[in-house]
Amino acid sequence: MSDMPRQITLEEWDQRYEQLQKAGLHQPSYGGPLSRHVGDGDKRLLKLRYDNSAAALRLWNFLLTEEDRLHEARNKGKRLVGTMKDLGTVPVMAYSFDNLAAFYPDGAWWIPCMMELDAGLLEIADSLGIDESFCPVRAMLGAFVTGAHFPIPELLTCSVGATCDDFSAIAQRLNGLGYPILWWEVPHRRSGEPGETTVKLPGGFSAPKCQVEFVKSELERLKTALEELAGQHLDEEKLSAGIKKANQVRTYLAEIRQLAFTAELCPMPALEMLIAEMLAIHFCSDQDETIEVLRELLGEIKTRVQAGKGVLGADAARIFWVNPVADLQVMNLLEDCGGRICGTEYLFSHALDTIPEDLRPVEALAQMVLADPMVGSSADRAERICADVRRFGAEAVLISRIPGASHCALEGEVISEIVQTELDIPVLEIEVPPVTDSMRPTLRTRAEALVETIKARRKR
Amino acid sequence: MKTIIYTCPYVPAEWIAAHGLRPSRIILSAVSSAGSITRAEGVCPYVRAFIDEATTEKRACGVVMTTVCDQMRRAFDILVRKCNLPVFLMNVPNTWQSVAAQKLYLDELKRLGRFLIQLAGKSFSQDKLSQVMLEYDTVRACILAARGHLTSRQYAEVIAAFGRDGPGTRPDNAEGARPPIAGVPLAIVGGPLMKQSFDIFDIVEQSGGRIVLDATETGERGMCAPFDRRRFRDDPLMELANAYFGGIQDASRRPNNELYKWLDHELVSRGVRGIIFHRYLWCDMWHAELWRLKDWVDLPVLDIDIGGDNETYQHRTPNRIRAFLEMLQ
Ligand code: SF4
Ligand code: SF4
Numbered sequence: 001m002s003d004m005p006r007q008i009t010l011e012e013w014d015q016r017y018e019q020l021q022k023a024g025l026h027q028p029s030y031g032g033p034l035s036r037h038v039g040d041g042d043k044r045l046l047k048l049r050y051d052n053s054a055a056a057l058r059l060w061n062f063l064l065t066e067e068d069r070l071h072e073a074r075n076k077g078k079r080l081v082g083t084m085k086d087l088g089t090v091p092v093m094a095y096s097f098d099n100l101a102a103f104y105p106d107g108a109w110w111i112p113c114m115m116e117l118d119a120g121l122l123e124i125a126d127s128l129g130i131d132e133s134f135c136p137v138r139a140m141l142g143a144f145v146t147g148a149h150f151p152i153p154e155l156l157t158c159s160v161g162a163t164c165d166d167f168s169a170i171a172q173r174l175n176g177l178g179y180p181i182l183w184w185e186v187p188h189r190r191s192g193e194p195g196e197t198t199v200k201l202p203g204g205f206s207a208p209k210c211q212v213e214f215v216k217s218e219l220e221r222l223k224t225a226l227e228e229l230a231g232q233h234l235d236e237e238k239l240s241a242g243i244k245k246a247n248q249v250r251t252y253l254a255e256i257r258q259l260a261f262t263a264e265l266c267p268m269p270a271l272e273m274l275i276a277e278m279l280a281i282h283f284c285s286d287q288d289e290t291i292e293v294l295r296e297l298l299g300e301i302k303t304r305v306q307a308g309k310g311v312l313g314a315d316a317a318r319i320f321w322v323n324p325v326a327d328l329q330v331m332n333l334l335e336d337c338g339g340r341i342c343g344t345e346y347l348f349s350h351a352l353d354t355i356p357e358d359l360r361p362v363e364a365l366a367q368m369v370l371a372d373p374m375v376g377s378s379a380d381r382a383e384r385i386c387a388d389v390r391r392f393g394a395e396a397v398l399i400s401r402i403p404g405a406s407h408c409a410l411e412g413e414v415i416s417e418i419v420q421t422e423l424d425i426p427v428l429e430i431e432v433p434p435v436t437d438s439m440r441p442t443l444r445t446r447a448e449a450l451v452e453t454i455k456a457r458r459k460r
Numbered sequence: 461m462k463t464i465i466y467t468c469p470y471v472p473a474e475w476i477a478a479h480g481l482r483p484s485r486i487i488l489s490a491v492s493s494a495g496s497i498t499r500a501e502g503v504c505p506y507v508r509a510f511i512d513e514a515t516t517e518k519r520a521c522g523v524v525m526t527t528v529c530d531q532m533r534r535a536f537d538i539l540v541r542k543c544n545l546p547v548f549l550m551n552v553p554n555t556w557q558s559v560a561a562q563k564l565y566l567d568e569l570k571r572l573g574r575f576l577i578q579l580a581g582k583s584f585s586q587d588k589l590s591q592v593m594l595e596y597d598t599v600r601a602c603i604l605a606a607r608g609h610l611t612s613r614q615y616a617e618v619i620a621a622f623g624r625d626g627p628g629t630r631p632d633n634a635e636g637a638r639p640p641i642a643g644v645p646l647a648i649v650g651g652p653l654m655k656q657s658f659d660i661f662d663i664v665e666q667s668g669g670r671i672v673l674d675a676t677e678t679g680e681r682g683m684c685a686p687f688d689r690r691r692f693r694d695d696p697l698m699e700l701a702n703a704y705f706g707g708i709q710d711a712s713r714r715p716n717n718e719l720y721k722w723l724d725h726e727l728v729s730r731g732v733r734g735i736i737f738h739r740y741l742w743c744d745m746w747h748a749e750l751w752r753l754k755d756w757v758d759l760p761v762l763d764i765d766i767g768g769d770n771e772t773y774q775h776r777t778p779n780r781i782r783a784f785l786e787m788l789q
Contacts, residue, residue: 161551162533162555165745168712168745169745172711172715173751182716183555185555185558190551268542310688377536404742409531410503413497
């Protein structure tokens with residue numbers, strides 16, 4: 001088997017794994033052949049195609065062993081925090097303590113896809129009155145009820161205010177079932193008014209100073225709760241160290257994204273890139289290991305770019321992707337149709353921006369909260385998308401709607417209009433449910449049409 | 461007088477009136493198609509109707525919206541692009557227990573005040589606010605007291621007219637006021653009603669029931685608490701904020717257990733025997749409460765999901781209400 005970068009099936013990975021082992025592959029404790037995870041019920045793995053690098057193997061193994069890590073953390077005496085909805089801020093605080101581990105119960109979003117609906121989580125959500133008119137995050141309710149996908153944390157936090165209705169309503173349902181939740185408020189980010197002092201936020205948006213102050217006070221409330229849980233004081237020094245570590249993750253990701261989205265040949269497939277980006281928000285329950293996993297991935301990408309090697313053809317259509325997909329297989333599909341990902345806005349661009357280290361740490365985190373693209377207007381989000389489309393040289397924007405999501409129904413119209421007006425590039429909206437098997441031909445046709453349009457425009 | 465239109469119960473009419481503008485909490489009409497937006501799927505029919513109303517409105521000089529739910533927050537994004545009127549988005553926190561959240565609401569009222577001054581072209585006075593609050597509070601008390609003397613539809617319409625037209629609306633002005641009829645006492649619980657949904661009150665009566673508790677957003681539940689007359693003389697704005705932010709219980713609050721406390725008290729005191737749960741398709745906030753309510757309450761609950769189309773209003777809803785009442789009688 002050659003070392004040429006390419007996408008392979010799970011079966012092929014087993015052979016590749018043996019080959020790498022013989023060649024002296026060094027693996028972390030959670031390593032092993034990928035196919036073993038199918039035994040845990042992750043049947044979707046059988047239908048995906050993966051990058052064939054050792055770095056990708058480590059990334060996948062890291063992702064698929066998070067639950068074990070959480071149990072292990074608890075067994076070692078760590079206390080668990082379920083940080084719901086806010087993407088990327090509370091975990092930075094939690095990981096600044098040496099005896100807390102944080103995770104996103106929201107991650108249950110992908111369980112119906114990974115287990116091809118076999119886990120029964122959506123049925124449990126249905127039985128609790130949360131049907132398919134809600135976003136797939138409703139699987140989280142089932143995960144709490146069964147206790148089978150993550151340990152029930154000692155503390156649950158949830159940001160509300162400028163968030164989606166789906167999550168807010170589902171979290172309230174969870175609360176009504178007897179799970180205590182520490183609610184904290186994120187105000188809708190607005191522009192400053194005449195006479196108001198405004199703050200330029202990481203990522204480029206701005207907000208009035210009073211909103212930053214408000215969020216600071218909410219974060220102080222959270223900090224107190226985390227201190228009580230940890231039985232430790234979180235001083236500025238410790239929190240600053242936590243921020244530095246989070247920034248290490250973000251710095252690697254920034255480099256990875258820049259290389260992967262702009263290289264002439266795509267060095268890393270969309271699926272692995274999606275998983276890597278997600279590490280920025282949850283660290284997969286081990287911040288130190290996240291840094292190592294990303295370091296290795298970056299190394300692989302650099303080697304490929306320097307060698308002029310890639311996983312897709314040189315003429316692949318350069319597409320900017322908006323919103324995460326409930327079915328991971330769709331990322332493979334886009335590449336099958338001749339596309340490649342050149343830029344993403346998976347709802348958490350702010351978690352990829354560096355947290356300011358020259359500010360007091362709580363102030364810096366408050367700014368990050370308000371820099372969330374989902375906390376402000378859809379027009380703001382569209383502007384950020386336009387800026388990134390330019391930066392990465394994408395030729396079209398694909399908005400993947402999340403079924404039932406309260407923001408998707410109206411934001412697509414605004415984003416499409418702004419992108420088309422500012423950039424004059426095609427915009428396609430598709431809807432991606434957790435398992436797309438039955439609608440695969442339709443999705444394929446639409447993706448192919450987009451790729452053809454892009455290629456035809458090149459000839460203009 | 462220039463008119464400001466809005467629908468959210470957390471927007472105090474008194475605050476708008478004290479700025480010399482006419483507050484009009486409008487009752488929307490359902491739009492059966494996507495209306496002014498490109499696609500209807502996934503959009504709450506009430507939000508659709510609001511966008512439609514605001515983009516076609518001719519008499520108003522401004523629109524006030526709030527962040528109480530995400531769909532309305534997103535609707536604001538559409539309106540700033542499509543509506544010819546100035547539109548204001550007020551941050552109404554979902555959390556309510558912290559002093560910071562209460563202060564945020566108060567600060568947002570002040571920011572709204574600056575928007576209103578721009579539209580009215582003049583500043584407001586504290587005395588004017590006290591006077592307006594007194595006037596509204598008096599009429600509000602009158603309306604609440606008239607509940608036993610009006611049919612449930614008349615009562616709902618008086619509340620709606622009060623929101624739309626202000627304190628000129630008094631229950632004794634209700635057209636052809638007639639005493640309530642006897643019938644199985646029911647509550648209607650949920651988000652706001654649109655014009656078409658007011659027929660539900662008649663359908664219930666024709667089927668042998670009577671709505672004794674209108675716990676919809678456009679009904680009693682959406683009315684602020686009575687003002688403390690002593691407190692409001694000292695600091696009317698603070699009292700206004702307390703009565704609205706602290707006095708209106710809604711599904712969107714986090715946590716929303718106060719809504720259930722309020723319901724518990726009202727359901728028991730009015731001898732309610734069944735609940736009509738009124739919600740819109742794609743409204744997550746209320747939809748998620750349906751089963752919680754069913755688990756919590758020891759009464760039959762009828763789920764009326766409104767898609768905003770004529771079929772729902774004209775056939776499905778009446779038939780289901782009739783069947784529900786048959787079961788209760
Ligand atoms: S995908 Fe959208 S609707 Fe679903 S939880 Fe995330 S932000 Fe909310
Ligand atoms: S009915 Fe529900 S979705 Fe519609 S505006 Fe009200 S809270 Fe929002």
